[in-house]
Amino acid sequence: MNESSVIHDKELIDIVKKIITSSADELLTESFTIKEKGKQDIVTNLDFEMERRIKKELLYYFPEDGFIGEEENHDLGNLKTKNKMRTWILDPIDGTLNFTQGHPFFGVQIALMIGTEPYFSMIYLPKINELYYAISGKGAYINDQSIHVVKETKGQQLKDVIVTFGDFSKSNPSSRSYQLKAIEALVEKAMRVRIQGASSVDFAFTSVGKNGCHIIFSKNIWELAPGLMLAKESGCVTCKISGEKHGFSGEGIIIAQNLSILSEVSILLEDIK
Structure with missing residues (x-):
């Protein structure tokens, strides 16, 4: 630099x-x-x-x-x-x-x-x-x-953390049925599951380690671009959920503090039909 x-x-x-x-x-x-x-x-x-x-x-x-x-x-x-x-x-x-x-x-x-x-x-x-x-x-x-969220949360697992979902998306409404099933799948595995109602808060809290994982289905660039960049630069890891595979349009995104949490969440959500 x-x-x-x-x-x-x-x-x-x-x-x-x-x-x-x-x-x-x-x-x-x-x-x-x-x-x-x-x-x-x-x-x-x-x-x-x-x-x-x-x-x-x-x-x-x-x-x-x-x-x-x-x-x-x-x-x-x-x-x-x-x-x-x-x-x-x-x-x-x-x-x-x-x-x-x-x-x-x-x-x-x-x-x-x-x-x-x-x-x-x-x-x-x-x-x-x-x-x-x-x-x-x-x-x-x-x-x-x-x-440096990964350094601070490296040992945490899904059972230790709060998982948040984006509010039910207006830009991707066909994802709602899948989201409800995803919430149900995670309720028994995460410490807590919450909807906070603001992507700015969801991304910020995951980036700083207050929450362990965030899952969002919005297509709106103003809801995604700022927070995704913050999360990635803080050390968070991400992967996509295929909407085509799971019966909704577009895709979802999982953002997690570390690879362990990301892997646990991805495996749980992969089996949802």
Whole structure:
């Protein structure tokens, strides 16, 4: 790693940290209005305000970059395989339902892609004052302290840990029957099985070793890109669940603290029909 790379990364971290934390700390204390986003789904005016503000500030510092957000900026055209353009991926309030109910498990999550490859990601959980970030090939951090989840959890097995599932996916609804069977299979094997309702929290807690495994079925890039990068850079291991093999569209992803847990979970889920 050369000196210019270190300087560039520090500037990038500082800029994005300031944008994300100031936006959340200022806007997410305001009153909000709720409207339906679809069946069993909601959005608030603050989801839109957060996305607009963060987009505006990012493009002030990085005017040549592309931007994809959950609420108003859905064009995935910048992520073609041969395109090396830098593109920001944002979920302005991940866990909106939790947020509206006064539940602390929600966050802001963002990733910087170069073409289709992630370079940088950040997750901010304002109610518990935790800020996570990762840089490609250079590790993962919580509140500027390095994360090495495999070293810290190497001896843990499935029976020792909490397993979380992503909330029942709106983008991949055909996975629900399989997910219910997967939850049932793991209830007797893991210490606990939980649905926390925010992928930012799920990925962050697995990356730092608070939870042992996370299983998610979403297809949405803003729910996957930031957390997957954080998890991999922290030392977590992953594998995919074939939806075609198990009767649902797309695929699922298993993220685990170590290979032992990943192997146990994969074997259990492989037999589900």
